[in-house]
Amino acid sequence: xxxxxxxxxxxxxxxxxxxxxxxxxxxxxxxxxxxxxxxxxxxxxxxxxxxxxxxxxxxxxxxxxxxxxxxxxxxxxxxxxxxxxxxxxxxxxxxxxxxxxxxxxxxxxxxxxxxxxxxxxxxxxxxxxxxxxxxxxxxxxxx
Numbered sequence: 001x002x003x004x005x006x007x008x009x010x011x012x013x014x015x016x017x018x019x020x021x022x023x024x025x026x027x028x029x030x031x032x033x034x035x036x037x038x039x040x041x042x043x044x045x046x047x048x049x050x051x052x053x054x055x056x057x058x059x060x061x062x063x064x065x066x067x068x069x070x071x072x073x074x075x076x077x078x079x080x081x082x083x084x085x086x087x088x089x090x091x092x093x094x095x096x097x098x099x100x101x102x103x104x105x106x107x108x109x110x111x112x113x114x115x116x117x118x119x120x121x122x123x124x125x126x127x128x129x130x131x132x133x134x135x136x137x138x139x140x141x142x143x
Contacts, residue, residue, distance in 0.1 A: 001045050002070040004140045006035060006133070007060055008050035009077035015102075026130040038134055042141045044070070054079055058089040065093035071122075071140035072097045073133065080105070080115050090120045096143050098136045101126035 008028060011018060016027035032048040039046040051057055057076065064072050074097050079086050090097050097120070104127030105112040118124050122143065125136045 001043065002141060003045040003047070003068075004039070004071045004073065004137065005060065005064050005069050006032075006046055006048040006073045006137075007057055008048070008075050009054075009057055009079050010052040011077055012075060013050050013052070031130050031133050034130065035133055035137055038137055042137070044137075044141050046137070054083055054086060057086060061086075061089045061093055061095075061097070064095045069095055071095060071143050073100055073136045073140055074098065074117070074121070075100045075102070075133075076117060080117055081112060083116060087116045087120055090117055096122035096140075098122055098140055099124040099126075100132045100136045102129050102132055103127060 012028055016025055016030070028050055035046055035048060049060060057079070061072065072095055076083065076086055076099070080099070099115065099117055099121040105115065107127070123139060125132045125139070128135060
């Protein structure tokens, strides 16, 4: 069975209450529940995690490589635009990483339009709200 890790970065634990006009009203638990249902249909295993700490995300990316996971879906939140260390961690593993965003960063503030991680990810899905995650899971299962 293919195993896929879904990583969520800073402030995503606040989904549902944090700027719902931008990020929607779904909580991270709502999204995780839909992903688990979809994973069962796709016959893949998933593990959904969230941390506000950059080092945890880096450790989990390394773990994905060390344990032979099939793919990683990553919503790095604000670290998308600031973290060379996260980019280096993605570059250091052979596991494909799909970058995900609920909103469309290209349609937002200028500082959000630059992703430090896109260039080392297998692909990017953004702007579809919670559906960005389900689209990414479909793509990850097909890799």
